Amino acid sequence: MAYMYSKRVMELFRHPKGCRKMENPDAVGEAGSFLCGDIMKVYLKIGKKKDGLFIKDISFQSFGCVANISSSSQTVELAKGKTLDEAIKIKNMDIVRKLGSLPSVKIHCSVLAVDALREAIYNYLKGKKLPIPKEVLESHKRVQKELKEVEHMREKVLK
Amino acid sequence: MAYMYSKRVMELFRHPKGCRKMENPDAVGEAGSFLCGDIMKVYLKIGKKKDGLFIKDISFQSFGCVANISSSSQTVELAKGKTLDEAIKIKNMDIVRKLGSLPSVKIHCSVLAVDALREAIYNYLKGKKLPIPKEVLESHKRVQKELKEVEHMREKVLK
Amino acid sequence: MKKIYLDNAATTRVAPEVLEAMKPYFTDKYGNASSLHDFGLEAAEALEESRKTLAGVINAKPEEIVFTSGGSESDNQAIKEIAFSKGPNHHIITSSIEHPAVLKTCEFLEKMGFEVTCLPVNKEGSISLDDLEKSIKDKTILVSIMHANNEIGTIQPVREIGRICREKGVLFHTDAVQSFLKIPIDVKEMNIDLLSASSHKLHGPKGVGLLYVRSGVKINPLIHGGGHESGLRSGTENVAGIVGFARACRLCRIPDNKVKELRDRLIEGVLEIKDCWLNGAKGDKRLPNNANFSFKFIEGEALVLRLNDSGVAASTGSACSTKSLKPSHVLMAMGLSHVEAHGSLRLTLSRYTTKEEIDYILKVLPGVVEDLRKISPLGGK
Amino acid sequence: MKKIYLDNAATTRVAPEVLEAMKPYFTDKYGNASSLHDFGLEAAEALEESRKTLAGVINAKPEEIVFTSGGSESDNQAIKEIAFSKGPNHHIITSSIEHPAVLKTCEFLEKMGFEVTCLPVNKEGSISLDDLEKSIKDKTILVSIMHANNEIGTIQPVREIGRICREKGVLFHTDAVQSFLKIPIDVKEMNIDLLSASSHKLHGPKGVGLLYVRSGVKINPLIHGGGHESGLRSGTENVAGIVGFARACRLCRIPDNKVKELRDRLIEGVLEIKDCWLNGAKGDKRLPNNANFSFKFIEGEALVLRLNDSGVAASTGSACSTKSLKPSHVLMAMGLSHVEAHGSLRLTLSRYTTKEEIDYILKVLPGVVEDLRKISPLGGK
Numbered sequence A, B: 001m002a003y004m005y006s007k008r009v010m011e012l013f014r015h016p017k018g019c020r021k022m023e024n025p026d027a028v029g030e031a032g033s034f035l036c037g038d039i040m041k042v043y044l045k046i047g048k049k050k051d052g053l054f055i056k057d058i059s060f061q062s063f064g065c066v067a068n069i070s071s072s073s074q075t076v077e078l079a080k081g082k083t084l085d086e087a088i089k090i091k092n093m094d095i096v097r098k099l100g101s102l103p104s105v106k107i108h109c110s111v112l113a114v115d116a117l118r119e120a121i122y123n124y125l126k127g128k129k130l131p132i133p134k135e136v137l138e139s140h141k142r143v144q145k146e147l148k149e150v151e152h153m154r155e156k157v158l159k
Numbered sequence C, D: 001m002k003k004i005y006l007d008n009a010a011t012t013r014v015a016p017e018v019l020e021a022m023k024p025y026f027t028d029k030y031g032n033a034s035s036l037h038d039f040g041l042e043a044a045e046a047l048e049e050s051r052k053t054l055a056g057v058i059n060a061k062p063e064e065i066v067f068t069s070g071g072s073e074s075d076n077q078a079i080k081e082i083a084f085s086k087g088p089n090h091h092i093i094t095s096s097i098e099h100p101a102v103l104k105t106c107e108f109l110e111k112m113g114f115e116v117t118c119l120p121v122n123k124e125g126s127i128s129l130d131d132l133e134k135s136i137k138d139k140t141i142l143v144s145i146m147h148a149n150n151e152i153g154t155i156q157p158v159r160e161i162g163r164i165c166r167e168k169g170v171l172f173h174t175d176a177v178q179s180f181l182k183i184p185i186d187v188k189e190m191n192i193d194l195l196s197a198s199s200h201k202l203h204g205p206k207g208v209g210l211l212y213v214r215s216g217v218k219i220n221p222l223i224h225g226g227g228h229e230s231g232l233r234s235g236t237e238n239v240a241g242i243v244g245f246a247r248a249c250r251l252c253r254i255p256d257n258k259v260k261e262l263r264d265r266l267i268e269g270v271l272e273i274k275d276c277w278l279n280g281a282k283g284d285k286r287l288p289n290n291a292n293f294s295f296k297f298i299e300g301e302a303l304v305l306r307l308n309d310s311g312v313a314a315s316t317g318s319a320c321s322t323k324s325l326k327p328s329h330v331l332m333a334m335g336l337s338h339v340e341a342h343g344s345l346r347l348t349l350s351r352y353t354t355k356e357e358i359d360y361i362l363k364v365l366p367g368v369v370e371d372l373r374k375i376s377p378l379g380g381k
């Protein structure tokens, strides 16, 4: 199936950007796929510009396949420097487009990446007691449900 | 299927012995297989020795396959010089043994060859109003029945 | 002695270019196309390239091509799996001159509770469109009529059959094993829903074939397993074989006038022998590389083996050449008598056939026929 | 960069000797084995020679060997055609770690009205003979248990299974695709009624396999047609492929201690990496060329592709490597969690594997694992 990956996907897999654990992040988001068991974390540092809060630094960690790593990396690249309002607007298909393409069975990896980003934003806003946009609330609900389903997998390996 | 033919079969096919129409034979016998449509004729010239009537000359003609031609040729070779009593005793498995082997679907060709020989003997004895041995009478009945079944094939091509 | 191969309807020589194209996939690019690593990638790419080539040949889309192990498997899958997907008590139409891979499959389905109609053919080996139209009824689910016959080379009116089937809402499968890349095929224009082809008939390797399944047609796998070929045919793909099949296709030319001219020269020459005739259609209704004769008074197996002794490889519909001891069902269906079929000779050419070879067989054949007639009790001389 | 192929359970490199043996059958001795002439004769002789070789390998008679297009076809025919010959409402026993060619076929039969029992396996991947014996009932017609597993290499107690089946009067099929010529097989001694094997797993070409059918066992063809292979498998025989299969067999040695030693060296070395373990059995219950590990915290597809970047071809049971997005059913059946199966790595050796290659992978693997653990949110460091 390797041939289904675009050049860009393989490039980001080989040299992922912002792929690390962040020390003292302002917020962390996590998403997991009950489809394939992949899990992903996004770390944020938030700054302030005149047009509002923005993503000063962002990184991710991935327990997942090539598509997962590339999607995360692409998301990080796309989100960096954006205001939170802009970052919330990033759709999974934006990631797919940037990647050139993703095999159809791997599209959910791009969803996961965007979800993890939104979760991090959710956690940030919630921690600061700031209002949470509707789309972030919605994805939060879905993500939490999915995470519960993968929870037992995680527990087993973390024990 | 060619590989099923023994060396001896192929040799006799390539260089059949006594394969010709005989001018002025003393008797002719014919047999046909309704299984595959093969037809065969045996020609005899009969002589007299002190121990009785014997086959002075014998030849055959074949409308049939390799196995048919080889079986006929082997039969001719085996019968030549034999007394009629001896010739009647030739069994189709004697032919098969002499040939080394025959594919099982082709065993009937050896039956055909022996049948045609017996038919010729039958016709000779009958013409001379001599007594006809039981085994010859029996094969005669069978052969005539089979010939009727192939008759319409023959007619079509001879018309 | 030089050997002359005139049995190209049975199988063909693998073209040297084809073998060259295959070689790397044996010892070098030997990966399993499902594997994630570079070896797998190479294999998968080769498969997809080949799929494109083969789809292009019949104006299909790559995803409509299912690679199989040959024509027989393709025929079996097409007919059985369409039938089973609809369930018994349905009706299938075929013809009396199909290849055993179709006929035996239909016989099997009859035992499983399907109704089968075998259309007759005329003395040229063609079905009648009228017969076909009349045979289609409410319960009919599939028509399987071969594009060109393997023994006599008669080409069926596939375009018209396709039109009728489409009009009546019945699926149409055609066994194109003999016609593939010998005469033009356009599955879209001809309204073909399923089509079988086999690599070894066109200078590709044995053990590879394809089944074209028009997108939208629901069919089940005959071979279940790892879900290869979009789930329609499991089993590690025969990459070298498939690459060879595609390479072989790219070497074919339609029409190949040289073959046709040589074939016509052959027919003309053979027909000078007395008491002999051509079986099957003439002109455009016949595959360009096929000739099939009957010789009165003689038997085909003996004829073929005598020709073999003269260095010529040929074939016959004689009863003696079969395990069942029945003569060619094709020749019989065309109205030949047992004896006439018994004395048939099939000579099939390829692009490797030369004028010298044709002239050689024209030189030796009359003598062989005469020899066999001499030993025949049925007359002649 | 030199490429190191450690995915020999997926498929193998065709041995150069095998390609040499095959070559003449492409461009020279290219006849159809059913033809009467010398080209046909040559092909038929090659087939029969190959049949003898293959029969000899498992102590069968030549007439008990049916050539097929591969392991999947053999499995399908064995199971479906035994089942259909007995009719629905019968019972089949298999195991939860069979290859999809067996499991999907059994699922299909379930839909067709057969009852199927899937025996569980213990954490080494072995079925229990007790379970088997208890599962056999009056309606049971067939037990299909693989000889050795393709993912974890666990060898089932085939001899005991055969004994039990024979005692109970139930047919026994074994998928020996992975074990064929890696460990000894004797169909007579082991009471095996049907056995599947595939050429491309032992340095033969892809697209060729065999089904052993003990004489006396009644089975129908899966592919109907011209009546090849004694009527049990129609389709022009893949002569070159079959010759290659036989040649490949003659090159194999049992036991191949070199492979086993290298494999043991590999296991020992890999297990020095922390948070990793060997999946499957140890010692004689494991195929000599198989190693299968799980690495905590990381995912297999990423691992395989990183190894690929380092020149090593390997395989994984990760969910991400499959079209279904489910991790290896084999590892799951052994009781591994989703995450543990997700991080599995299969390394399978061949007689071409060298000590240098093993040492190389032992050098690069720890770094790759560490890298991936670094980017994993699940811990590690």
Ligand SMILES: Cc1ncc(COP(=O)(O)O)c(C=O)c1O
Residues within 6 Å of the ligand: C234, C235, C236, C237, D009, D010, D069, D070, D071, D072, D073, D075, D099, D101, D146, D148, D149, D150, D175, D177, D178, D198, D199, D200, D207, D209
């Ligand atoms: C255990 C097992 N059974 C069956 C098969 C199927 O064999 P093939 O790919 O030759 O169809 C394989 C390999 O793919 C296998 O490992």
Ligand SMILES: Cc1ncc(COP(=O)(O)O)c(C=O)c1O
Residues within 6 Å of the ligand: C009, C010, C069, C070, C071, C072, C073, C075, C099, C101, C146, C148, C149, C150, C175, C177, C178, C198, C199, C200, C207, C209, D234, D235, D236, D237
């Ligand atoms: C018309 C036709 N259909 C089907 C087949 C079967 O093809 P294969 O031998 O590739 O299985 C053949 C040739 O054998 C054929 O001529």
